[in-house]
Amino acid sequence: xxxxLPWLAIFAASIFALTLLMNLARKNTTLVTLxxxxxxxxxxxxxxxxxxxxxxxxxxxxxxxxVVKVVMAPTFLFHLIRKYSGxxxxxxxxxxxxxxxxxxxxxxxxxxxxxxxxxHYGSSSASxxxxxxxxTIFLMINRRGALAEVIGVLSLENAVVFLPAVLGVExxxxxxxxxxxxxxxxxxxxxxFLTMMYRQFGMIDGATLKMTHLTED
Amino acid sequence: METxxxxxxxxxxxxxxxxxLGLIRKIKAYMQGRRGAxxxxxxxxxxxxxxxxxxxxxxxxxxxxxxxxxxxxTTLALAGSVPLVAAFPFAPTGDILxxxxxxxxxxxxxxxxxxDTGGGFGGFGSSREMMIAALSEGGLILAxxxxxxxxxxxNLAIMPDALSAIPLSELLPLFLAAGAFxxxxxxxxxxxxxxxxxxxLELTMVHEAMILEYSGPxxxxxxxxxxxxxxxxxxxxxxxxxxxxxxxxxxxxxxSLALGIFLLKxxxxxxxxxxxxxxxxxxxxxxxxxxxxTSFVLSAIAILLIVL
Numbered sequence: 001x002x003x004x005l006p007w008l009a010i011f012a013a014s015i016f017a018l019t020l021l022m023n024l025a026r027k028n029t030t031l032v033t034l035x036x037x038x039x040x041x042x043x044x045x046x047x048x049x050x051x052x053x054x055x056x057x058x059x060x061x062x063x064x065x066x067v068v069k070v071v072m073a074p075t076f077l078f079h080l081i082r083k084y085s086g087x088x089x090x091x092x093x094x095x096x097x098x099x100x101x102x103x104x105x106x107x108x109x110x111x112x113x114x115x116x117x118x119x120h121y122g123s124s125s126a127s128x129x130x131x132x133x134x135x136t137i138f139l140m141i142n143r144r145g146a147l148a149e150v151i152g153v154l155s156l157e158n159a160v161v162f163l164p165a166v167l168g169v170e171x172x173x174x175x176x177x178x179x180x181x182x183x184x185x186x187x188x189x190x191x192x193f194l195t196m197m198y199r200q201f202g203m204i205d206g207a208t209l210k211m212t213h214l215t216e217d
Numbered sequence: 218m219e220t221x222x223x224x225x226x227x228x229x230x231x232x233x234x235x236x237x238l239g240l241i242r243k244i245k246a247y248m249q250g251r252r253g254a255x256x257x258x259x260x261x262x263x264x265x266x267x268x269x270x271x272x273x274x275x276x277x278x279x280x281x282x283x284x285x286x287x288x289x290x291t292t293l294a295l296a297g298s299v300p301l302v303a304a305f306p307f308a309p310t311g312d313i314l315x316x317x318x319x320x321x322x323x324x325x326x327x328x329x330x331x332x333d334t335g336g337g338f339g340g341f342g343s344s345r346e347m348m349i350a351a352l353s354e355g356g357l358i359l360a361x362x363x364x365x366x367x368x369x370x371x372n373l374a375i376m377p378d379a380l381s382a383i384p385l386s387e388l389l390p391l392f393l394a395a396g397a398f399x400x401x402x403x404x405x406x407x408x409x410x411x412x413x414x415x416x417x418l419e420l421t422m423v424h425e426a427m428i429l430e431y432s433g434p435x436x437x438x439x440x441x442x443x444x445x446x447x448x449x450x451x452x453x454x455x456x457x458x459x460x461x462x463x464x465x466x467x468x469x470x471x472x473s474l475a476l477g478i479f480l481l482k483x484x485x486x487x488x489x490x491x492x493x494x495x496x497x498x499x500x501x502x503x504x505x506x507x508x509x510x511t512s513f514v515l516s517a518i519a520i521l522l523i524v525l
Contacts, residue, residue: 009386010306015224022516024511100514111525128389128522157409 003051008166011045012125012132019135022100022155023069023142026091034075035158039069040120042158049165064180065161073154076187080147092142097140101116106134118167125166132159143177148192150192185199219305220465223297230296234448235259236500237487259444263437273432277333284330285431285438286364289322292445299449300377302475303464308374313361316373316453316502320405324350326408331427338419338503342426349404349411349423349505356512357401363394363519364457373453377460390519395458396464397519399489400512404505406443409494411505421499448483455482 018038025031043066081164092099110131111130118126133156140152239256273281299309310319324346331343335345365371367390368379380391404411409422416422417429428439456463462478464471500508 006384006386013386013389013392017392020393020515062398095509097514100511100518104514104518108521108525110256115239 004048006189007048008045009125009128010129011041011048012162014041015162016128016132016135019132019139019155019159020100020103022093022151023135023139024096025104028081028145028147028151029078032074032081035077035151035155036070036074037064038155038158039073042162043070043163046163048088055060061177064177065113068180069154069158070144073183073187074182076191077147077151078190080194084194091144092144092146099138102138102142105136105176110134126163128162129166146194147190150186150194153186157183201212222303222305222467225298225309226301227293229301230299230448231293231450232447234444235263236458237448237451237483238444240407240484241487241491241494244488246493247494248257248491254452259440263441265310266432266440267434267435269284271435272341272432274430276335276336277430280326280329281333281430282435284326284333285435285442287326288323288330289438289442289445291319292442292449294447297443298372298374298428299452300374300463301452302472302479303465303467304377306372308372311359311372311374313371313373316439317358320446321350321354323446324405327427327439330431336428336430338422338429339425340427342423345423345502346427350508352506352509353401353512354403356397356509356516357405359516359520360394360398360401361457363390363435363516363523366520366523367391373457377456377463378465380460381463387397390522391458392516392518393522395454397512398454398458400508400515402454403490403493404509404512406447406450407443408490410500411510451483451486453480455479490508499511 004154014087015038018034018041021039022031022034025034045061046058046062050056050062094102110127114130117123117132136152136156136159139155142147143149143152159177223425236256236259238259239254242258243253243256263264292311298316310316312485318514326510328343328346328350330347332340364376364380367383367388368376370376370379380388383391403409407414412423413421414424417425426444428436456479459482460473462482464475
């Protein structure tokens with residue numbers, strides 16, 4: 001286990017860096033690509049954990065993550081973007097500099113107040129992942145587009161799944177399977193929600209919906 | 218030996234720099250489906266300009282005449298101190314603050330020369346340049362400060378050795394700072410999406426507007442200084458923020474290997490610049506502060522990750 005800690009730290013750092021980039025991205029297609037890369041980092045981390053612990057369940061969980069988060073979810077999200085022409089709707093309430101300032105404040109808060117709680121686990125990656133969790137929550141709050149908010153939830157799950165791994169808490173296959181199932185349900189709900197939204201309002205930008213079509217004709 | 222190496226590097230930067238510009242133009246031409254001019258075209262342009270006569274307005278002051286030498290001189294002063302193929306302790310102008318403020322001195326005289334002509338183009342070029350320089354300096358300094366905190370040293374020539382010894386898993390702040398530095402590289406060197414180096418259109422030019430009144434050998438010096446500055450920025454970017462592959466001794470074999478690695482890294486950086494210039498549009502001037510502030514905050518986050 002001790003030999004894979006640097007690699008886990010690299011994957012945790014990648015997830016944090018990708019969260020920052022997600023907050024900077026202005027295109028939905030870029031957002032989905034970044035989510036894909038983040039999920040890939042999580043898959044590698046789970047694979048590494050399964051090999052180091054010899055857990056077959058974790059290996060299956062890594063493969064499940066690969067299928068659901070790296071292949072299925074991005075393919076489905078790309079399809080939704082193409083279908084509803086939502087390439088450019090990843091606009092935010094705060095502009096880029098202010099968003100980044102908020103992220104800097106989140107990082108400072110995490111390192112100043114949350115890091116001491118993880119100190120006895122002896123892993124600095126936990127703080128980075130906690131900052132990623134808060135960063136993805138900020139992404140969901142800050143974005144106007146419905147699709148970006150969905151990606152924010154999915155990305156949040158990546159960091160939440162990885163956090164116990166770096167803290168040394170054993171993953172169970174049942175938990176991984178439940179999370180994969182959760183994501184599949186999320187995507188189904190998001191697809192239904194976006195389809196209804198597009199049919200009703202002709203757009204998937206949550207902040208600029210035309211309120212004139214709120215009632216059925 | 219180190220003094221000899223310092224002197225050699227001082228000569229190498231101005232010799233290689235037009236080639237880097239030629240390489241970027243060649244990559245851009247290929248990406249746009251053209252053959253493009255040869256990589257040595259910038260050398261031919263410089264030779265041609267040095268042979269030409271110059272036209273100088275009688276209304277100019279000494280600043281207009283002195284600025285090309287000062288701007289070129291500042292880049293030469295930095296040339297010896299940036300790590301190209303080896304990290305070495307003898308680098309009198311290698312301190313990060315000297316690096317930033319020598320560049321700022323060059324930019325200051327460039328802007329003064331632009332205004333000195335009294336023309337409209339020079340004036341707005343200088344105004345835009347000073348706005349961009351003021352905003353990009355924060356990101357530039359903080360990116361280098363982040364690297365300096367990690368390395369425990371503030372001399373560019375020494376930092377790569379210390380940084381390459383840090384495990385990859387602890388280099389997240391350095392890579393965030395690299396992103397910030399790359400944005401500064403683009404803005405300080407008048408590249409896309411901040412400025413278009415190939416335009417003379419009134420609405421878009423910044424750097425070209427300031428040197429519009431120059432001709433002949435002085436224009437050649439200005440162009441040469443710009444390419445020196447680009448190579449210096451690329452050298453700092455690839456050797457400070459990706460500090461692997463530098464020679465640990467001054468033995469010929471180690472230096473040759475390090476030179477090969479440096480050329481590979483520099484070509485990758487040139488490709489990144491050409492890729493950006495071929496795939497994205499230039500920003501409107503009022504969107505540039507957003508980009509430069511992004512650089513500043515990325516560096517700030519990098520420092521937070523190191524300090525806290």
